[in-house]
Amino acid sequence: MADPTTIGLIAKAAISALSDERLRKGIGWTIAAILSPFILIIVIICGLLSGTANHNNTATQLSFYGGAISENIPEEYRGQIEDMRNIFTLLDERIEEVNGQMEDGDSLNSIRVKAIFYSLYFAFNQPSGVDQDEYIDCFVTYEERTRTIIDADGNEVEETYLVAVPIDTLPEVYTNIETNMGKATTYEDMANANEIYFRIQYGVPAPSEGDGFGEWGDWAHSITPDELEQL
Numbered sequence: 001m002a003d004p005t006t007i008g009l010i011a012k013a014a015i016s017a018l019s020d021e022r023l024r025k026g027i028g029w030t031i032a033a034i035l036s037p038f039i040l041i042i043v044i045i046c047g048l049l050s051g052t053a054n055h056n057n058t059a060t061q062l063s064f065y066g067g068a069i070s071e072n073i074p075e076e077y078r079g080q081i082e083d084m085r086n087i088f089t090l091l092d093e094r095i096e097e098v099n100g101q102m103e104d105g106d107s108l109n110s111i112r113v114k115a116i117f118y119s120l121y122f123a124f125n126q127p128s129g130v131d132q133d134e135y136i137d138c139f140v141t142y143e144e145r146t147r148t149i150i151d152a153d154g155n156e157v158e159e160t161y162l163v164a165v166p167i168d169t170l171p172e173v174y175t176n177i178e179t180n181m182g183k184a185t186t187y188e189d190m191a192n193a194n195e196i197y198f199r200i201q202y203g204v205p206a207p208s209e210g211d212g213f214g215e216w217g218d219w220a221h222s223i224t225p226d227e228l229e230q231l
Contacts, residue, residue: 057199063088063118064111064200080123087121087128088114094136101142101164108139108166111201116173119193120183130181138176140164 059077062069063084073081091114099107117135121127143165146158167173174185198206 059122060118060196060199063122064114083128084118084122087117087130087132090132091117091136094132098136098140098164101162102166103163106164106166108136112197113139115197115200116177116193118196119189120177120185134180135177138180139167139173141167 058070058073059081061067062073062081066085069078069081092110095108095110095113113136117127117130121130124130141164143163144160145163146160148156149159151157167176170190174190177183178185195206198204
C-alpha cells in the first residue's frame with residue numbers, strides 16, 4: 001500500500017493536471033476518441049431499430065387506411081402491403097356476410113379480426129392463399145334456431161334457420177385458429193395483434209397489461225412458461 005507521502009504527491013499532481021486547461025482538454029479529447037467508436041455503434045443500432053419501427057408502423061397504417069405507398073418504402077414491404085390490402089377487402093366482404101347472419105345487434109369487430117390476421121400473416125409466404133372463409137369462422141359459432149313464419153297458404157309454420165354468434169373471448173378465437181387453420185400463435189403474435197388493434201381502433205399504443213383496462217381481459221392464451229417469465 002502506498003505511504004501517505006506518495007498519495008499526497010499523486011493527489012497534488014492530479015489537481016495540478018486538472019487545473020491546466022490545455023491538459024484538461026487533452027484528457028477530454030482522449031476519452032472522447034476512445035469512446036467515439038462505441039457511441040457510433042450505439043447510434044447506428046438505434047437508427048436501424050428506429051427505421052425498422054417506422055417501416056412497420058407505416059406498413060400497418062397503409063394496410064388499414066390505404067393511401068399512396070411512398071417510394072422510400074422497401075420493395076418487399078410494398079408487395080406485402082398491397083397483398084394485405086387485397087386480403088382486407090376480401091375479409092371485409094366476408095365479415096359483412098357473416099354480420100348479416102347475426103341477430104340482437106351482434107357483429108364482428110372488423111378491426112380486431114384484421115389486426116389478428118395482420119399479426120399472424122403479414123410477410124407470410126402468400127397470405128392471399130389463406131382461406132378467408134375458414135379464418136372468419138374462427139371468430140363465430142353457428143346456432144340453429146326456430147322462428148314462426150307465414151307460408152304460401154297463409155298458415156303459421158315453424159322453420160329452422162342458422163344464426164352466426166360472435167365469440168367474445170380471444171383465447172377461444174386463437175384456439176380455433178390453431179385448430180382450424182393449423183397456425184400456431186405465440187405470445188408475441190397476440191401482443192402484436194393487441195398493439196395493432198389499439199393503434200388502429202383508438203389511435204394510441206395498447207395500455208400496459210394489468211392496468212385495469214377492460215379490453216385487456218382474456219386477450220391471450222397458450223403462453224408458455226418461458227414466455228411467462230419474460231412478462
